[in-house]
Amino acid sequence: MPQLSSGGGDDLGANDEMISFKDEGEQEEKIQENAFTERDLADLKSSLVNESEINQSPNAAAVRRGQQGEQRGFPDKHREHLDVVSKQQDGGMYKSPAYPGYPFLMLPDPYLPNSSVSPSSNKVSVVQQSHGMHPLTSLLPYSNDHFSPSSPHLPTDMSQKTGVHRHQSQDLSGYYSLPPGGVSQITPSMSWFSHSLMLGPSGMHPTGIPHPAIVPPTGKQEHEQYDRSMKPQVEPKREKEPKKPVIKKPLNAFMLYMKEMRAKVIAECTLKESAAINQILGRRWHALTREEQAKYYELARKERQLHMQLYPTWSARDNYGKKKRRKREKQQDSNTDPGSPKKCRARFGLNQQTDWCGPCRCVPTIHPTRSAAPRYAHDSPIFLLTPLKCIASL
DNA sequence: TACCCTTTGAAGCGG
DNA sequence: CCGCTTCAAAGGGTA
Numbered sequence: 001m002p003q004l005s006s007g008g009g010d011d012l013g014a015n016d017e018m019i020s021f022k023d024e025g026e027q028e029e030k031i032q033e034n035a036f037t038e039r040d041l042a043d044l045k046s047s048l049v050n051e052s053e054i055n056q057s058p059n060a061a062a063v064r065r066g067q068q069g070e071q072r073g074f075p076d077k078h079r080e081h082l083d084v085v086s087k088q089q090d091g092g093m094y095k096s097p098a099y100p101g102y103p104f105l106m107l108p109d110p111y112l113p114n115s116s117v118s119p120s121s122n123k124v125s126v127v128q129q130s131h132g133m134h135p136l137t138s139l140l141p142y143s144n145d146h147f148s149p150s151s152p153h154l155p156t157d158m159s160q161k162t163g164v165h166r167h168q169s170q171d172l173s174g175y176y177s178l179p180p181g182g183v184s185q186i187t188p189s190m191s192w193f194s195h196s197l198m199l200g201p202s203g204m205h206p207t208g209i210p211h212p213a214i215v216p217p218t219g220k221q222e223h224e225q226y227d228r229s230m231k232p233q234v235e236p237k238r239e240k241e242p243k244k245p246v247i248k249k250p251l252n253a254f255m256l257y258m259k260e261m262r263a264k265v266i267a268e269c270t271l272k273e274s275a276a277i278n279q280i281l282g283r284r285w286h287a288l289t290r291e292e293q294a295k296y297y298e299l300a301r302k303e304r305q306l307h308m309q310l311y312p313t314w315s316a317r318d319n320y321g322k323k324k325r326r327k328r329e330k331q332q333d334s335n336t337d338p339g340s341p342k343k344c345r346a347r348f349g350l351n352q353q354t355d356w357c358g359p360c361r362c363v364p365t366i367h368p369t370r371s372a373a374p375r376y377a378h379d380s381p382i383f384l385l386t387p388l389k390c391i392a393s394l
Numbered sequence: 395t396a397c398c399c400t401t402t403g404a405a406g407c408g409g
Numbered sequence: 410c411c412g413c414t415t416c417a418a419a420g421g422g423t424a
Contacts, residue, residue, distance in 0.1 A: 248416085248417065248418095249404075249405085249415095249416055249417045250404085250417080251403095251417060251418075252402065252403035252404055252417070253402075253403065253404095254401070254402035254403055254417095255401090255402075255403075255417055255418060256418095257402090258401075258402085258418065258419080259418065259419085262418080262419070262420095271421095272419095272420065272421060273399085273400090273419095273420070273421050273422075274399075274400070274401095274418080274419040274420045274421065275398085275399040275400040275401085275419090275420090275421080275422090276399090276400080276421090277400085277401090277419075277420085278399085278400040278401040278402090278418085278419080279400060279401065280401090281400090281401065281402095282400075282401040282402065283401090285401080285402070286402095297403095300403080300404085304404080315405085315406080316404075316405045316406060316415080316416070316417090317405080317406055317407085317415090319415085319416060319417085320406080320407095320414090320415060320416075321415090322415095322416080395424100396423100396424090397422100397423085397424085398421105398422080398423075398424095399419105399420100399421095399422080399423100400419100401418100401419105402417100403416100403417090404415100404416090404417090405414100405415085405416090406413100406414085406415080406416105407412105407413085407414080407415100408411100408412090408413090408414105409410105409411090409412090409413105
């Protein structure tokens with residue numbers, strides 16, 4: 001349990017981190033709260049999953065993955081629960097002084113011309129709640145940050161350029177507010193893509209608006225994604241033979257969290273190495289309260305829904321093999337020797353961890369067994385006995 | 395230049 | 410169903 005580890009078990013992390021965060025006091029507060037809210041969060045996450053599983057959507061999203069029984073929707077019962085959460089988030093965590101240091105409140109409103117900008121937040125998504133916009137939407141890489149009419153990233157001539165009437169711009173104030181009838185009902189705010197769910201031959205959104213998840217199939221694509229893909233590009237070259245763009249995976253909750261918080265962590269600790277930053281972010285992620293995590297889970301879920309709507313035929317498998325040989329493959333190769341500490345959990349089982357090798361017991365992240373990832377949010381390691389306990393026991 | 399590192403979560407695959 | 414793998418972001422580090 002991360003909360004446990006954050007209370008005392010995370011000492012290891014604190015030691016090796018050698019960094020003091022501004023939200024330490026805040027975290028202590030959270031720890032107390034977490035002591036009795038873990039199950040609530042589990043329930044919440046479970047409900048999020050259930051919501052996605054129960055409500056069948058008759059539209060393209062359902063068509064896309066209906067065959068695999070994937071179901072993303074919102075039964076009213078659960079949505080009410082979500083609404084409560086959402087209200088708590090909107091009115092609570094974003095406004096309440098209980099989270100004085102929460103970055104969202106510290107970030108300037110990007111739509112205010114004189115708004116001061118965080119020194120290192122140029123690239124980070126900015127969450128803002130004013131203007132009737134859902135406070136979470138701007139975390140979405142392909143949300144208002146790119147589509148808002150006042151966004152500096154938006155090529156104002158895009159619609160002219162592409163001949164697309166972007167009537168949806170104003171409606172994006174609530175793109176991800178879920179319709180009463182569930183996801184299957186495309187909200188007016190989502191109608192900007194509902195009129196044409198089918199992708200063009202190139203995978204580009206039919207509107208001509210480059211979806212942030214679409215990246216050029218070049219080698220650089222991995223680092224030229226959401227943000228840059230939205231910038232106006234004068235590229236007569238690409239007219240030649242547009243290769244099939246790569247549609248990236250939608251970001252999960254933690255990725256959204258990282259995307260938002262990276263700049264803050266970098267600013268606080270002056271680290272730049274992403275591996276180290278990500279370690280910190282991972283610990284912070286576990287230290288988040290249930291509301292805070294739920295926000296990102298919900299956001300990620302909505303992003304998946306949007307992604308599903310935009311690319312009904314896309315599959316995560318489409319991007320398999322896009323990257324080069326991975327580290328784990330090499331590890332596997334090196335682990336082919338019989339004495340290797342491979343798959344101890346599979347060999348001995350959870351009940352016989354004493355038989356596990358050292359790496360299996362105490363190296364949670366780099367060992368292959370880490371890949372036994374929870375399949376659903378409610379099975380998040382937060383709520384399960386995870387190798388993190390090894391860290392705490394060291 | 396290409397890959398590694400590092401994190402969590404989602405999805406796909408194979409047994 | 411379970412275990413495992415891959416990919417998603419990011420950018421300094423490394424070969």
